[in-house]
Amino acid sequence: MTREYPPRPIVGVGAVVLHGERVLLIRRGKAPGAGRWSLPGGAQKLGETVAEAARREVREETGAEVRVVGLLDVVDSIRPDGEGRVQYHYTLVDVLALAESDRVAPGGDAADAAWFRRDELPALGLWSETTRMIDLGFARRAAADQRSRNDSLMDE
Numbered sequence: 314m315t316r317e318y319p320p321r322p323i324v325g326v327g328a329v330v331l332h333g334e335r336v337l338l339i340r341r342g343k344a345p346g347a348g349r350w351s352l353p354g355g356a357q358k359l360g361e362t363v364a365e366a367a368r369r370e371v372r373e374e375t376g377a378e379v380r381v382v383g384l385l386d387v388v389d390s391i392r393p394d395g396e397g398r399v400q401y402h403y404t405l406v407d408v409l410a411l412a413e414s415d416r417v418a419p420g421g422d423a424a425d426a427a428w429f430r431r432d433e434l435p436a437l438g439l440w441s442e443t444t445r446m447i448d449l450g451f452a453r454r455a456a457a458d459q460r461s462r463n464d465s466l467m468d469e
Contacts, residue, residue: 316356317344317400325390325403326366327354329450330379332412335430336447338437339374339423345392345401348424350437352407352446355422367408373421379410382457385449388442405442409450 316323329352330337338350353374357366364381371379385407394400419426429437431451434444 318398319402322402322404324357325354325405326357326363326370327352327405327407327446328367328371328379328381328410329385329407329446330371330375330377330410330412331450331454332415332428335415335428336434336450337371337375337377337412337417337426337428338439339419340425340427342422342424345390346440350439351443353423353426354405354407357406363406363408367410370421371410374419374423375426376416376418376420377426378413380413382409382411383453385409385446385453388446390442407446409453411454 314320314323337353339353340350341347353371354367355370355374357363358369361369363384367381368379371377388405388407390401390403390405391399392401415428417426417428431447434447439447
């Protein structure tokens with residue numbers, strides 16, 4: 314299916330990849346959004362689960378191996394052209410993933426890949442939904458860490 318002026322929405326999978334207090338972003342090498350920083354991800358392939366797609370896309374674009382923790386949210390990205398026709402339409406399924414290490418190397422559709430602290434994100438001009446997903450990812454990880462600490466206290 315063509316990505317530009319598609320006959321129906323394309324399912325994309327994005328990953329909020331965390332390692333310590335940093336998040337992994339890629340600089341997009343192609344349209345839409347060429348040159349902008351975003352979450353690693355891409356189109357889901359036929360027969361591939363969301364988690365498999367997330368792991369594959371992160372590996373292709375950054376070289377990182379990740380463990381998918383769970384679903385964050387689903388986001389609609391609909392971009393009309395100057396005449397009002399839908400040029401791009403993605404249904405983006407975003408997941409939370411944890412990186413095995415902080416080694417990255419850009420590949421695939423990514424022109425660059427790098428780790429960022431949260432205080433560095435405002436300078437990148439991220440799409441508001443990307444920022445929301447990153448915030449949600451950090452919040453979900455913090456909640457899971459707290460539950461784990463509470464469970465450990467109960468075991469003592």
